[in-house]
Amino acid sequence: MDMIEVKNVSFRYPQQEVLRDITFRIAPGRFLAIAGPNGAGKTTLLRLLNGMLKPTKGGITIDGEPMSRYNPRRLAHKIAVVRQDVLPSFAYSVYETIIMGRTCHFGPMGFESEADQQAVQAAMEATETTQFASRRLTQLSGGERQRVYIARALAQDTPILLLDEPTSFLDMRHQVAVFDLLKGLQKQRGITIIAITHNLNLAGQYCEEMLLLGPPGQYTIGPVRNILTAATMERFFHVKILQGHIGDVNFLLPVGRPNCDTGR
Amino acid sequence: MSVEKKGENRAVTTPLTPTKLILQVALGVVLLVGVMVLCCLVGTQEVSLRDVLKGPGTTEKPNLDYEIIVRIRLPRVLLASAIGLALAASGAVFQALLRNPLADPYILGVSSGAGLGAIIAVMSGIQWAVWWGSPVALFAFGGAMAAIWLVWMIGRAAGRGNMTSLLLAGVVVNAFLSAVIMFLISVAGSEHLQTTIFWLMGNLNAAALEDVRVIWLTLGLTMAGVFVLFLLGARLNIISFGDSDAHSVGVSVVIVQRIAFIVAGLITAVAVSFSGLIGFVGLIVPHAVRLLLGADHRRLIPLSAIFGGIFLMISDTFARIVVAPAELPVGVVTALVGGPFFLVLLVRYARRGHWGD
Numbered sequence: 001m002d003m004i005e006v007k008n009v010s011f012r013y014p015q016q017e018v019l020r021d022i023t024f025r026i027a028p029g030r031f032l033a034i035a036g037p038n039g040a041g042k043t044t045l046l047r048l049l050n051g052m053l054k055p056t057k058g059g060i061t062i063d064g065e066p067m068s069r070y071n072p073r074r075l076a077h078k079i080a081v082v083r084q085d086v087l088p089s090f091a092y093s094v095y096e097t098i099i100m101g102r103t104c105h106f107g108p109m110g111f112e113s114e115a116d117q118q119a120v121q122a123a124m125e126a127t128e129t130t131q132f133a134s135r136r137l138t139q140l141s142g143g144e145r146q147r148v149y150i151a152r153a154l155a156q157d158t159p160i161l162l163l164d165e166p167t168s169f170l171d172m173r174h175q176v177a178v179f180d181l182l183k184g185l186q187k188q189r190g191i192t193i194i195a196i197t198h199n200l201n202l203a204g205q206y207c208e209e210m211l212l213l214g215p216p217g218q219y220t221i222g223p224v225r226n227i228l229t230a231a232t233m234e235r236f237f238h239v240k241i242l243q244g245h246i247g248d249v250n251f252l253l254p255v256g257r258p259n260c261d262t263g264r
Numbered sequence: 265m266s267v268e269k270k271g272e273n274r275a276v277t278t279p280l281t282p283t284k285l286i287l288q289v290a291l292g293v294v295l296l297v298g299v300m301v302l303c304c305l306v307g308t309q310e311v312s313l314r315d316v317l318k319g320p321g322t323t324e325k326p327n328l329d330y331e332i333i334v335r336i337r338l339p340r341v342l343l344a345s346a347i348g349l350a351l352a353a354s355g356a357v358f359q360a361l362l363r364n365p366l367a368d369p370y371i372l373g374v375s376s377g378a379g380l381g382a383i384i385a386v387m388s389g390i391q392w393a394v395w396w397g398s399p400v401a402l403f404a405f406g407g408a409m410a411a412i413w414l415v416w417m418i419g420r421a422a423g424r425g426n427m428t429s430l431l432l433a434g435v436v437v438n439a440f441l442s443a444v445i446m447f448l449i450s451v452a453g454s455e456h457l458q459t460t461i462f463w464l465m466g467n468l469n470a471a472a473l474e475d476v477r478v479i480w481l482t483l484g485l486t487m488a489g490v491f492v493l494f495l496l497g498a499r500l501n502i503i504s505f506g507d508s509d510a511h512s513v514g515v516s517v518v519i520v521q522r523i524a525f526i527v528a529g530l531i532t533a534v535a536v537s538f539s540g541l542i543g544f545v546g547l548i549v550p551h552a553v554r555l556l557l558g559a560d561h562r563r564l565i566p567l568s569a570i571f572g573g574i575f576l577m578i579s580d581t582f583a584r585i586v587v588a589p590a591e592l593p594v595g596v597v598t599a600l601v602g603g604p605f606f607l608v609l610l611v612r613y614a615r616r617g618h619w620g621d
Binding site: 047051072073079081089091092093095096100101103104108116117 | 278
């Protein structure tokens with residue numbers, strides 16, 4: 001059975017069409033990257049996948065069941081979301097933040113059980129955030145906080161993980177670290193991962209599939225090495241791109257025009 | 265439990281268990297009762313606890329100390345604790361809902377709504393003998409609820425469930441109703457002026473004190489409200505991050521926001537209907553509790569309630585004695601403490617760029 005099936009999904013805001021007639025499936029345990037130019041609707045698609053938005057047309061099924069049949073609590077047992085880095089309004093500790101991922105498992109009085117605490121411990125170990133446990137979110141760097149948000153989503157203990165640009169604002173070392181972490185989770189726990197990313201070269205190394213979104217009606221999806229080619233990328237991003245490869249992993253280099261006159 | 269210390273900052277690392285919370289709440293309640301007893305004993309008239317404990321005395325020779333405590337001071341102290349409880353707990357909740365630690369129950373139009381209701385009652389000179397004697401409280405309650413309803417409807421029309429538009433709606437409704445209040449005060453006859461202004465500044469010397477049952481009812485209602493808000497605590501934690509964060513961990517965001525908003529609004533309305541406008545309690549108390557014990561709303565809401573009660577009892581006792589035999593409106597005392605506190609928060613925010621402690 002397909003874990004996630006997106007069928008003829010269109011979405012428009014009152015003033016603007018964002019997605020038109022998108023269809024794809026993701027099998028359990030796969031790692032899908034979503035890429036595309038700014039404003040192509042990547043985040044909108046992610047919000048459709050986690051039920052925050054409802055498609056204008058078409059439908060999404062999770063485990064064969066239409067999205068509309070899930071209430072938020074049940075959906076939270078299936079899908080966890082890693083948000084972009086944000087500083088909360090209140091100075092929660094790292095522990096307090098990660099345990100929030102267990103909210104859908106709490107009893108009626110809203111207290112964490114033994115199992116919830118164990119899930120938090122495991123998530124902190126997997127993300128190597130145990131050493132921050134006693135710090136507040138405001139005292140962490142952006143990269144450290146990103147790991148805490150990943151830990152929060154892991155603690156939720158779901159078969160599907162959605163990430164919205166998990167490596168933005170991170171330096172190269174931490175970008176690789178995040179992808180390593182995600183790949184490890186995919187292998188060890190068999191989690192299905194869908195991540196929006198602008199880092200095409202890392203996506204090319206770690207993901208199996210890529211969905212490339214363009215203007216409404218234009219998209220392509222397939223094995224990552226078929227998508228990650230100079231020709232396809234030039235069509236979607238409108239810049240000149242050089243392509244190379246190491247083994248069967250493609251690498252792309254956008255070619256600028258540093259010597260050109262500033263358009264005059 | 266976390267303690268703020270210079271140079272180091274220990275934050276919460278251990279689970280919040282029901283036992284731990286019950287223990288902390290119980291300690292808070294012991295402190296509350298202790299302060300309550302102290303506040304009853306303090307006043308212009310010296311009272312000895314030993315004499316009070318002798319009981320009411322006889323009809324021919326009543327025990328004066330007992331009468332002062334039981335008939336005059338205790339009801340007032342109880343009312344102060346109920347109102348402080350409501351204001352601080354609803355302050356904590358509004359701050360979570362609006363994701364802004366400077367939000368106060370009044371920002372949502374509750375105060376001016378209650379004020380308008382009270383002024384209409386005073387100026388129309390309505391007198392009837394309902395069981396708490398004064399129509400002012402009833403009108404103020406009606407006004408507060410109407411303002412909350414108005415803010416909610418405007419906020420919803422402007423952007424469904426969008427907390428920023430709710431905040432703006434509150435500011436606008438507040439400004440508009442304040443203008444109406446000022447208009448009414450300008451045209452009011454001088455005989456109503458003092459009552460009105462004294463009410464607007466907040467005081468606990470209300471007609472309600474004549475009937476102790478009203479006070480017990482108020483205390484019961486606000487405590488029930490605080491309990492409902494406490495049950496929403498875990499969900500409010502994640503809602504204070506963002507709507508989509510809350511949605512993705514399985515919270516029915518709009519429903520929780522609605523319940524929290526209505527219940528917090530209700531207990532604020534109950535409180536202001538008796539007390540008039542008492543500012544800053546809903547701002548200072550949750551902030552202090554957050555500094556001492558962390559931001560987890562499961563603990564923040566009940567402990568803010570307890571410390572809100574303590575804070576208002578002390579403020580009111582101060583208001584009673586500081587210019588005796590006259591009395592200050594308690595709203596003046598809380599504003600004198602709260603204003604500078606608010607400024608300190610604002611400067612800290614400007615320096616650090618975040619609200620973190």
